Amino acid sequence: MQEYIKQLPELSKDKHKENNTFFAKLKRKAPKNLDYLMQELHEEEFSKTNCLNCANCCKTTGPLFIDKDIERISKFFKMKPSSFIDNYLRIDEDNDYVLQSVPCTFLGADNYCSIYEVRPKACREFPHTDRKKFQQISNLTLKNVAICPAAFNIVEQMKKRIQI
Numbered sequence: 001m002q003e004y005i006k007q008l009p010e011l012s013k014d015k016h017k018e019n020n021t022f023f024a025k026l027k028r029k030a031p032k033n034l035d036y037l038m039q040e041l042h043e044e045e046f047s048k049t050n051c052l053n054c055a056n057c058c059k060t061t062g063p064l065f066i067d068k069d070i071e072r073i074s075k076f077f078k079m080k081p082s083s084f085i086d087n088y089l090r091i092d093e094d095n096d097y098v099l100q101s102v103p104c105t106f107l108g109a110d111n112y113c114s115i116y117e118v119r120p121k122a123c124r125e126f127p128h129t130d131r132k133k134f135q136q137i138s139n140l141t142l143k144n145v146a147i148c149p150a151a152f153n154i155v156e157q158m159k160k161r162i163q164i
């Protein structure tokens with residue numbers, strides 16, 4: 001797995017043009033069963049992917065923290081939301097709260113998340129491959145395939161299974 005993760009940025013670069021063209025077509029003419037197919041591809045991929053052997057998302061890119069995440073996590077730590085923000089977060093160029101640094105402070109050496117039950121919504125949903133109207137997040141997906149081996153494999157499967 002680690003070797004594959006190392007190669008992922010290069011592999012994704014090689015596929016970028018092809019993926020870009022594919023998603024441009026998908027946006028114009030998404031198949032009617034796309035939501036169903038994405039659910040299937042997502043489940044197939046994650047039945048063989050153990051995120052605990054990877055954690056590349058937690059190591060290389062952090063989630064956005066929305067207000068509800070900040071409230072929930074600071075409560076978990078019995079901290080004031082403002083103290084949680086001061087200790088762990090910063091505001092990025094899009095005016096969103098993000099981690100002060102990566103790898104994520106809450107990631108353990110064993111790849112377990114120490115705030116798993118209360119983790120941000122963005123962490124729960126990453127890499128978003130089972131969301132509805134998947135064609136609408138193609139720009140994000142084009143980035144995520146360079147980080148997430150599961151997302152990379154799912155996009156490769158999409159190209160095989162969807163004829164457009």
Ligand code: SF4
Nearest residue numbers: 051054055056057148
């Ligand atoms: S979601 Fe993707 S990048 Fe994150 S741990 Fe799982 S396989 Fe790795």
Ligand code: SF4
Nearest residue numbers: 058104106107113123
């Ligand atoms: S909060 Fe947990 S799941 Fe989210 S990036 Fe940090 S370690 Fe990973």
